[in-house]
Amino acid sequence: xxxxxxxxxxxxxxxxxxxxxxxxxxxxxxxxxxxxxxxxxxxxxxxxxxxxxxxxxxxxxxxxxxxxxxxxxxxxxxxxxxxxxxx
Amino acid sequence: xxxxxxxxxxxxxxxxxxxxxxxxxxxxxxxxxxxxxxxxxxxxxxxxxxxxxxxxxxxxxxxxxxxxxxxxxxxxxxxxxxxxxxxxxxxxxxxxxxxxxxxxxxxxxxxxxxxxxxxxxxxxxxxxxxxxxxxxxxxxxxxxxxxxxxxxxxxxxxxxxxxxxxxxxxxxxxxxxxxxxxxxxxxxxxxxxxxxxxxxxxxxxxxxxxxxxxxxxxxxxxxxxxxxxxxxxxxxxxxxxxxxxxxxxxxxxxxxxxxxxxxxxxxxxxxxxxxxxxxxxxxxxxxxxxxxxxxxxxxxxxxxxxxxxxxxxxxxxxxxxxxxxxxxxxxxxxxxxxxxxxxxxxxxxxxxxxxxxxxxxxxxxxxxxxxxxxxxxxxxxxxxxxxxxxxxxxxxxxxxxxxxxxxxxxxxxxxxxxxxxxxxxxxxxxxxxxxxxxxxxxxxxxxxxxx
Numbered sequence: 200x201x202x203x204x205x206x207x208x209x210x211x212x213x214x215x216x217x218x219x220x221x222x223x224x225x226x227x228x229x230x231x232x233x234x235x236x237x238x239x240x241x242x243x244x245x246x247x248x249x250x251x252x253x254x255x256x257x258x259x260x261x262x263x264x265x266x267x268x269x270x271x272x273x274x275x276x277x278x279x280x281x282x283x284x285x286x
Numbered sequence: 287x288x289x290x291x292x293x294x295x296x297x298x299x300x301x302x303x304x305x306x307x308x309x310x311x312x313x314x315x316x317x318x319x320x321x322x323x324x325x326x327x328x329x330x331x332x333x334x335x336x337x338x339x340x341x342x343x344x345x346x347x348x349x350x351x352x353x354x355x356x357x358x359x360x361x362x363x364x365x366x367x368x369x370x371x372x373x374x375x376x377x378x379x380x381x382x383x384x385x386x387x388x389x390x391x392x393x394x395x396x397x398x399x400x401x402x403x404x405x406x407x408x409x410x411x412x413x414x415x416x417x418x419x420x421x422x423x424x425x426x427x428x429x430x431x432x433x434x435x436x437x438x439x440x441x442x443x444x445x446x447x448x449x450x451x452x453x454x455x456x457x458x459x460x461x462x463x464x465x466x467x468x469x470x471x472x473x474x475x476x477x478x479x480x481x482x483x484x485x486x487x488x489x490x491x492x493x494x495x496x497x498x499x500x501x502x503x504x505x506x507x508x509x510x511x512x513x514x515x516x517x518x519x520x521x522x523x524x525x526x527x528x529x530x531x532x533x534x535x536x537x538x539x540x541x542x543x544x545x546x547x548x549x550x551x552x553x554x555x556x557x558x559x560x561x562x563x564x565x566x567x568x569x570x571x572x573x574x575x576x577x578x579x580x581x582x583x584x585x586x587x588x589x590x591x592x593x594x595x596x597x598x599x600x601x602x603x604x605x606x607x608x609x610x611x612x613x614x615x616x617x618x619x620x621x622x623x624x625x626x627x628x629x630x631x632x633x634x635x636x637x638x639x640x641x642x643x644x645x646x647x648x649x650x651x652x653x654x655x656x657x658x659x660x661x662x663x664x665x666x667x668x669x670x671x672x673x674x675x676x677x678x679x680x681x682x683x684x685x686x687x688x689x690x691x692x693x694x695x696x697x698x699x700x701x702x703x704x705x706x707x708x709x710x711x712x713x714x715x716x717x718x719x720x721x722x723x724x725x726x727x728x729x730x731x732x733x734x735x736x737x
Binding site (some may be wrong): 202203205206207209210212213214218220224226227228229230231232240243247254257258263264267271273277 | 325328329330375378379380381384503504505506507508527528529565566567568569664667668669670671672673674675677678681682685688689
């Protein structure tokens with residue numbers, strides 16, 4: 200029993216050290232919360248070496264994927280850029 | 287309290303604790319799982335409850351480590367590295383929430399496929415157990431050579447097997463002459479926290495400091511997360527398409543059988559196979575992510591369970607790393623002679639208590655990462671510094687080493703951590719190789735020098 204309790208006490212100590220260190224040493228990372236995508240879709244497609252027209256055609260040909268993307272509200276992004284490219 | 291109740295309670299603790307730990311990116315799997323599992327074992331939890339705790343912890347951690355991977359584009363831990371490319375593609379296209387949902391759903395399916403498959407395969411391989419147990423020294427040595435060759439260091443890892451075994455045996459002989467007992471936990475902890483400890487050593491060294499110095503704080507970009515489903519507990523089968531469910535089920539089943547390969551390798555391989563059969567960036571990325579997270583989960587679980595049921599000796603990368611306390615946690619569990627979960631639980635117990643762990647982890651971590659991913663990430667990133675996490679783990683290592691062998695244990699742990707960590711960081715001799723050499727050292731030295 201003594202050894203179990205001493206272990207438990209030790210765990211308590213470790214958690215306390217976590218709390219103490221978190222209090223003393225503030226995180227030095229920079230967190231930027233992006234509310235919207237900063238890059239335009241066109242740039243991203245270009246950067247990833249994707250052909251918007253082909254991507255949109257592939258979605259059009261695949262009813263399951265198309266339905267899922269429609270339900271998730273992301274199809275429009277592909278449609279806009281895919282159709283723009285067609286023109 | 288009945289064993290069932292204790293198992294449920296410990297699985298709950300494991301699931302909650304590791305759901306939070308999973309959010310902290312870049313945390314080393316072995317360094318985290320080993321101390322906590324050792325604690326549960328040494329506190330006297332029944333073997334069934336230890337197993338439920340471990341399963342809950344593993345699944346919970348993997349479900350929430352998808353959060354930094356999807357929302358920030360940084361791997362939750364080493365097993366998430368192969369997923370980064372596809373996750374980043376979806377993140378850049380403004381769909382990180384979809385990446386997250388697919389990954390988490392795939393993970394849940396993979397876990398539930400792996401458990402029964404691994405139990406069955408473990409039982410089948412059990413008939414060869416006597417051979418494996420009687421030749422364990424030789425098998426560990428051969429496995430060490432194999433794992434060493436496939437580690438990052440390749441030939442240098444193979445070359446260092448004998449010197450490292452010599453070093454470990456010397457420490458063992460010295461500590462034995464002081465304490466009159468052989469130490470295991472202190473060695474384990476040293477190997478596990480090695481890479482973390484080496485960073486501290488680097489920071490203290492005038493010579494090596496420049497390699498880890500930064501001129502500005504690390505920047506993280508957290509992508510927006512749009513919740514687009516109703517209710518609290520989304521159905522994983524509705525989130526995946528039928529094809530994705532089938533792909534995940536198939537690849538998870540196959541990867542559960544290949545328990546001797548590294549989970550990262552299997553994940554990349556299966557992800558590439560599925561990805562190459564899907565056209566279009568959206569379909570390719572979502573299908574690959576679903577499959578990959580399913581495979582990570584299934585390989586991981588199978589690698590822990592199969593050697594446990596079949597042999598009772600750690601013969602897979604996961605059994606040598608994060609799951610090692612289930613095999614070896616003296617005085618409670620030992621792997622030579624075999625006296626661990628292998629002896630205390632029968633295959634049905636593994637299935638039952640494993641399922642308890644997985645179900646509880648799913649009930650907690652799955653809705654958590656689906657509903658609160660972004661808020662929780664912001665809280666962790668804003669308020670918990672890396673220093674605090676390192677402090678806690680170094681503290682836990684000291685605690686466990688002291689519990690095993692007093693001051694000798696602590697000195698041994700940090701000696702092993704310094705040497706093992708430097709070998710790991712500089713030469714790429716991974717902790718799996720070091721664990722294997724630790725197991726093989728007694729046999730190897732006795733064959734070479736008759737000691």
